[in-house]
Amino acid sequence: MELIYRIGFTLRMLHRYRRALLQVYRQTPKCNAAYHRSPQDLKQQGIEVVVLDFDGVLAADHALLPTSEMQQWLHDCLALFGHEQIFLLSNKPLPERIAYFEQLGIRCITNVKKKPYPDGLQQVINLTQYAAHQLILVDDRLLTGILATCIAGTQANYITQPYVNVRHRPLSELPFMLLRLIERGVVHLFGFISK
Numbered sequence: 001m002e003l004i005y006r007i008g009f010t011l012r013m014l015h016r017y018r019r020a021l022l023q024v025y026r027q028t029p030k031c032n033a034a035y036h037r038s039p040q041d042l043k044q045q046g047i048e049v050v051v052l053d054f055d056g057v058l059a060a061d062h063a064l065l066p067t068s069e070m071q072q073w074l075h076d077c078l079a080l081f082g083h084e085q086i087f088l089l090s091n092k093p094l095p096e097r098i099a100y101f102e103q104l105g106i107r108c109i110t111n112v113k114k115k116p117y118p119d120g121l122q123q124v125i126n127l128t129q130y131a132a133h134q135l136i137l138v139d140d141r142l143l144t145g146i147l148a149t150c151i152a153g154t155q156a157n158y159i160t161q162p163y164v165n166v167r168h169r170p171l172s173e174l175p176f177m178l179l180r181l182i183e184r185g186v187v188h189l190f191g192f193i194s195k
């Protein structure tokens with residue numbers, strides 16, 4: 001039942017925030033990975049708080065730990081922003097992932113409604129007391145994370161080149177690849193409708 005409500009909410013918000021979504025979709029290069037923007041780049045852009053999705057952004061779906069390059073990125077991010085200003089906001093907060101982030105001192109936002117509900121981002125805003133535009137969510141899904149940023153008014157780094165592991169987990173990976181493709185198609189279509 002929760003899924004049905006979430007789909008209904010997504011469709012309503014997709015319609016309401018279609019222009020903001022389209023802007024992110026059109027402005028993001030086709031091969032944007034999280035490590036393409038260094039923590040220094042984010043800081044220079046006026047970002048004070050970094051919120052991270054996990055699947056696709058830090059590692060492939062179902063992975064328990066970030067890839068080695070993203071572990072390095074996280075350490076650089078920690079050195080620059082400090083652990084008080086980095087958060088994990090994943091729709092799949094597995095215990096092993098939470099344990100990894102907690103030992104780094106990074107807080108994981110759990111027990112909130114899943115993205116695209118803006119509740120997780122709102123909680124980060126409340127905890128840090130920064131303005132919404134000083135927060136960035138790094139996420140690979142247009143109709144979950146990126147839509148949540150449009151609703152909450154935060155910045156978004158839309159990852160169009162997510163980590164995938166098709167060779168080892170084709171059955172679990174392919175549905176997510178298809179979902180990402182459908183999301184892009186839907187937003188693209190809205191671009192024509194809303195003209």
Ligand SMILES: [Mg+2]
Nearest residue numbers: 053055056140
């Ligand atoms: Mg993801």
